[in-house]
Amino acid sequence: MSVAKKQYKRITTKSLVEMKANGQKIAMLTAYDYTMAKIIDASGIDVILVGDSASNVMAGHETTLPITLDQMIYHASSVIRGIERCLVVVDLPFGTYQGNSKNALDSAIRIMKESGGHAVKLEGGREISESISRILTAGIPVMGHLGLTPQSIYKFGTYTVRAKEEEEADKLLEDAKILEELGCFALVLEKVPAKLAEKVAQSVSIPVIGIGAGSGVDGQVLVTHDMIGMTHEFHPRFLRRYLDLYEEMTNAFKQYIADVKSKDFPNEKEQY
Ligand code: KIV
Numbered sequence: 001m002s003v004a005k006k007q008y009k010r011i012t013t014k015s016l017v018e019m020k021a022n023g024q025k026i027a028m029l030t031a032y033d034y035t036m037a038k039i040i041d042a043s044g045i046d047v048i049l050v051g052d053s054a055s056n057v058m059a060g061h062e063t064t065l066p067i068t069l070d071q072m073i074y075h076a077s078s079v080i081r082g083i084e085r086c087l088v089v090v091d092l093p094f095g096t097y098q099g100n101s102k103n104a105l106d107s108a109i110r111i112m113k114e115s116g117g118h119a120v121k122l123e124g125g126r127e128i129s130e131s132i133s134r135i136l137t138a139g140i141p142v143m144g145h146l147g148l149t150p151q152s153i154y155k156f157g158t159y160t161v162r163a164k165e166e167e168e169a170d171k172l173l174e175d176a177k178i179l180e181e182l183g184c185f186a187l188v189l190e191k192v193p194a195k196l197a198e199k200v201a202q203s204v205s206i207p208v209i210g211i212g213a214g215s216g217v218d219g220q221v222l223v224t225h226d227m228i229g230m231t232h233e234f235h236p237r238f239l240r241r242y243l244d245l246y247e248e249m250t251n252a253f254k255q256y257i258a259d260v261k262s263k264d265f266p267n268e269k270e271q272y
């Protein structure tokens with residue numbers, strides 16, 4: 001017998017934990033601006049992540065490392081103005097929480113106060129537990145992020161699948177339990193084997209949201225610009241493209257240019 005899915009007027013961190021308990025999958029997408037956030041929220045998404053992937057997608061950097069706290073606050077406050085229902089989680093950028101827990105708390109407070117975001121996300125496990133605890137003591141909800149953590153790309157060397165070996169897989173599982181014990185309300189698991197991701201999801205009571213982590217987790221996240229095909233150089237196996245906007249936009253821009261050059265635009269009806 002199928003159980004009716006609970007409808008939420010407003011998504012909170014508690015709703016997500018409840019959704020996991022009820023076997024209701026969580027859908028999360030990234031957004032960095034007002035217009036995109038408004039469309040995604042109105043579509044019924046559960047969570048918008050103002051990811052530090054803005055560093056790549058919006059600013060054209062090769063990695064997520066250069067984006068600043070001020071820039072994340074700018075993106076997050078734009079997103080907040082566009083939403084009515086979903087939960088908005090904001091990435092703490094590289095260098096704003098790893099040094100010491102006081103810095104971490106200051107950064108998280110700035111995000112909450114200046115952007116109006118609902119929660120923060122930090123990359124890492126036990127090594128940042130002090131920072132996570134201190135942020136949580138201020139009443140700021142924290143989402144964890146394990147597996148491939150792009151802020152550590154220069155340590156990993158590549159963006160390939162993480163935790164394929166037993167030792168790293170065991171450490172990841174322990175880290176997930178540590179994040180749960182510390183009080184994180186959810187965690188992202190990026191690019192790890194599906195079997196391991198499923199084991200992690202079954203071992204913790206908080207929702208595990210995967211990207212390249214298979215179907216055995218409690219929810220999925222994708223970078224919006226990738227799933228709608230605005231970016232087109234990136235073809236990881238886990239990515240499902242729902243649109244080819246690169247192609248469609250290019251055609252629209254070419255048509256506009258041609259219409260202007262040929263004096264077809266504007267026509268009689270398109271002027272005052
Ligand atoms: O910054 C980001 O977009 C992310 C997702 C890939 C999970 O952290």
